[in-house]
Amino acid sequence: MSALTVTGLVKSHGRTPVLTGVDLHVPSGTTTALLGPSGCGKTTLLRIVAGFDDPDAGTVELGGRVVAGAGRGVPARSRGIGFVPQEGGLFPHLSVAGNVAFGLPRRLRRDRTRVAGLLALVGLDAALADRVPHQLSGGQQQRVALARALAPEPSLVLLDEPFSSLDAALREDTRRAVADALRATGATAVLVTHDQAEALSTADQVAVVRGGRLAQLADPRTLYSRPADLEVAAFVGEAVVLDGEAAGGRVTSELGELSLGRPCADGPVRVLLRPEQLRLSGGPGTRARVRGVDFYGHDARIELELPSGLRVSARTEGGDLPSEGAEVTVVVAGPAVPFPAAAPTVPPVATAPARPGVPTAT
Structure with missing residues (x-):
């Protein structure tokens, strides 16, 4: 060949x-x-x-x-x-x-x-x-x-x-x-x-x-974990994009203080998370309202509304799922990927259709 x-x-x-x-x-x-x-x-x-x-x-x-x-x-x-x-x-x-x-x-x-x-x-x-x-x-x-x-x-x-x-x-x-x-x-x-x-x-x-x-x-x-820009990120899987303020290698966002997957300058940033990084917890974290549940058997997609009104998606196991309208606590697992604050706006919910078989953190 x-x-x-x-x-x-x-x-x-x-x-x-x-x-x-x-x-x-x-x-x-x-x-x-x-x-x-x-x-x-x-x-x-x-x-x-x-x-x-x-x-x-x-x-x-x-x-x-x-x-x-x-x-x-x-x-x-x-x-x-x-x-x-x-x-x-x-x-x-x-x-x-x-x-x-x-x-x-x-x-x-x-x-x-x-x-x-x-x-x-x-x-x-x-x-x-x-x-x-x-x-x-x-x-x-x-x-x-x-x-x-x-x-x-x-x-x-x-x-x-x-x-x-x-x-x-x-x-x-x-x-x-x-x-x-x-x-x-x-x-x-x-x-x-x-x-x-x-x-x-x-x-x-x-x-x-x-x-x-x-x-x-x-x-x-x-490609999945370190996309070149937010447009690539949103096309290759589901994207959770948040505004934040970077300082000292961490960023403060609506989902709390996050670690960063790569260095960036201090100041306003936009950060990328993947839905499987959002975990529903009974402990401390960011409160959110469940606005939709898509069950796929082996896993599920949970649409969440944050206090600001921003809607984001979480991917979780298909076992014990919250009901629509329930209030839950959200914590973030793993680092966020930062991008310049001037990057083009990307819808926070996936532009690609979510379906069984879409890879998670690969």
């Missing part, structure tokens, strides 16, 4: 800029997730890497070879890239075996052992080899699409929101099977997604794309 390096990539559609100078490095044998809202440029970036579009400026290198930009352009078919689209893109008239073997040299296409091995790699029984795509579930079709992409041992595998059409249960099982297969082959991969949990749980590093640029590139733990 080969490393991918994107440098200064620029692309516009007509007069509308889509990518405005993207730099990205994907080390060989790792998976990088491109995470961002619709229209941020992540799919355009993927298409340029694949060879389906040409950049206006900048370069794409694969294994040290320039495949796009700098006056060069290697055709998509000659880049050695495997591509898995949203809907799988299987050939409806071919069997599973025929689809998987499609990209292999002709002499290997009838090798049933090789096809069976590829199906096993993505968690499918070899007995499915003679079925046609419409006889498979959506999750099975996506796994066959991955097996087809991996069959010719490509330099790079690109996945364009491959789980978006699947229901929740199929999505999780298929995501795990795909991640396991990529790791087993040592594939270099780029996954486009708008699902934060998917990106954090699948990738070795996550690139947050915003307005045609990379807002942050980091491993999942760093």
Whole structure:
């Protein structure tokens, strides 16, 4: 497998800029997730890497070879890239075996052992080899699409929101099977997604794309615990944002005196906490009113109203939960992450939908 390096990539559609100078490095044998809202440029970036579009400026290198930009352009078919689209893109008239073997040299296409091995790699029984795509579930079709992409041992595998059409249960099982297969082959991969949990749980590093640029590139733990700014923080999980006054390495806020996860200058600040840091306690702390309880089984999301009227969210175990309207005491576990007081305003309650499976402190 080969490393991918994107440098200064620029692309516009007509007069509308889509990518405005993207730099990205994907080390060989790792998976990088491109995470961002619709229209941020992540799919355009993927298409340029694949060879389906040409950049206006900048370069794409694969294994040290320039495949796009700098006056060069290697055709998509000659880049050695495997591509898995949203809907799988299987050939409806071919069997599973025929689809998987499609990209292999002709002499290997009838090798049933090789096809069976590829199906096993993505968690499918070899007995499915003679079925046609419409006889498979959506999750099975996506796994066959991955097996087809991996069959010719490509330099790079690109996945364009491959789980978006699947229901929740199929999505999780298929995501795990795909991640396991990529790791087993040592594939270099780029996954486009708008699902934060998917990106954090699948990738070795996550690139947050915003307005045609990379807002942050980091491993999942760093991205979640030390986001580059409050906009990244609110997009990658639920954010509790408070005004405060920093002094001597601590900050005074509506939730009491908090420790800081990194140094900052004394004076007004805005601080980030994650909902799982807010603990409901029977002892001393900040009084709050429960305004909503979302129960997910293994955990719950509690919407709290602080004395100022500010509403924040707490994530807690799904056991003994307070009732709506109850008064509770809130304490904070762990440090807060400070940002300049002039940082853009971010809603205190998550902008991303809370649901089971959204990672906590990772």
